[in-house]
Amino acid sequence: MSEDVDNGPVIALDAMGGDDAPGEIVRGAADAARDLGIRVALVGQRDVLSAELAKLSYPTNLIDVVHASEVIEMEESPALAARQKKDSSIVVGLKLVKEGRASAFVSAGNTGAVMAGATMYLKRIRGILRPTLAALLPLSGRLSVLLDVGANADCKPEYLLQFAQMASAYMQKVWKIERPKVALLNIGEEESKGSSLTQGTYELLSSSSLNFVGNIEGRDVPMGKADVIVTDGFTGNVVVKTMEGMAEFITGEMRKAIMSRPWYAAAGLVLSPALNGMRKTLDYREYGAGPLLGTNGLVFIGHGRSDALAILSSLRVAREAVQAGMLDAIREIAPADRVR
């Protein structure tokens, strides 16, 4: 298997990363190969992966195993692990991209280690001040992308402008949204609101060529009022985790309420298809992993709880990004709309 065989790009996949690795990851790869014809370089411990693959039926010419002896665990110190574990599935996968043997890397593993590794081994794109991690918010029947969600806790207005530019390119290329609406997460709708960071960013976004629609507040984040929502990595991280916590909390309270009486439980049973349908629209697994933007090579970081469906979606999104020329689109940002 090599890039020049004319049936699509190879996507490197971290088979050892994620709460349900390697089982669910390998299953996702097999599904993507079978159902979507995606070519996968499955990175991890060869014997483990071969055993998993042997349980599944898939087009064997589309999946190659690339051996990596080490595993970076979820709780390891990211930067240290990325530096020291040179034969980990994360580092080996990133190097496949660096060497042109794969066109993108997908991991549901230690987020910090993937970010640190990508910066270490793929390097920043020239002119990009800071790589940034984006999260997909599959809410309200349309897709929004929120960034930064944790790559940069301390930010400057110039970073946020570039985050918005990179995310716009991503929404255009991968999700075919022509002029993505960009909003700034703030604590009020008026221009003058917010911190010194948001005030400076508002100015830069206003005078950029982006389709900037102004400030939005926390309340509007789940309502899908913009295609791109930009904020610093501290706020963004807290917001996505709060949303997750709230969804879990409300679902849990509902379950408790329904289980408190037998007749409630019966009514809950009648309702369960409706609630499942609702859960599906909220399901991040349909949309795949979030992109890490700004490194020399395409990297997608999935939720730690990714299952086979989430992995399949991530591989689909990664292939789309390769084929749509997302990396070149991002490379054009830095020189074209140069920040001060």
Next chain:
Amino acid sequence: MSEDVDNGPVIALDAMGGDDAPGEIVRGAADAARDLGIRVALVGQRDVLSAELAKLSYPTNLIDVVHASEVIEMEESPALAARQKKDSSIVVGLKLVKEGRASAFVSAGNTGAVMAGATMYLKRIRGILRPTLAALLPLSGRLSVLLDVGANADCKPEYLLQFAQMASAYMQKVWKIERPKVALLNIGEEESKGSSLTQGTYELLSSSSLNFVGNIEGRDVPMGKADVIVTDGFTGNVVVKTMEGMAEFITGEMRKAIMSRPWYAAAGLVLSPALNGMRKTLDYREYGAGPLLGTNGLVFIGHGRSDALAILSSLRVAREAVQAGMLDAIREIAPADRVR
């Protein structure tokens, strides 16, 4: 009616502030007077308030109307309105506190104007660097207080230490929690995580006399893992609004799902007492308004959508704060645990 009549402190109430003012506000005052024996100075346009009061039955000796000819609207510029509308219900109410004619002020009106007015007319407590607004999170069967939620978009570690100290005093005095657990909102659990602000704050909290339990993440905010959750006013504001948006979004999606088929609707009807019970535990109205901490005088700011129940709860909480000596407890913070 005066403070020296021995039946409890007078609470000044902004009768013109809130989406359902004055109707719901006046009703809340009447309920609080009748059910809890709370003495209220109802501040607003005399003729309007008299007409509202005439519809209700309540102990007339417990409610006095204090005339204020102007109203600060929700969408007015806060600082400007507080400065210019000297005969607004907000400014008049704050002045009742300043002059000792009332022991606390409660408003569900323009949050920014109440904060600006409190700083202008009551002034900061000596040694307190920044007044701060706290929000009550009535989640998971216990109460947490999150602050700052919008008074200070740009913060320093020293501010956050004082926020935590003031909120601890509040939880102790008003909610009788002996050693309130204080947590720092962060993007990871380890000490080294986060922004330069959280790193500096972590250090100060660790060496303070507070019951500091470490970092918590966005996911844990709805789970009630601490009594006091401290953060900067930008993040805090975004978080409470995101929580509100998520709750509304999920409730809306659920309603849509239930209404999509007649038999779902029937099951929904059976379940409605269970879901209402759940809604009640999540109901901010039971817990009253959030305290503004750090000004010379007790001020409580309620949700714009406050109804009579929310106002009654706010008046109850305000009286409790007066009787428990909350203001003195906060005055002791600045000199005792003096920041560097």
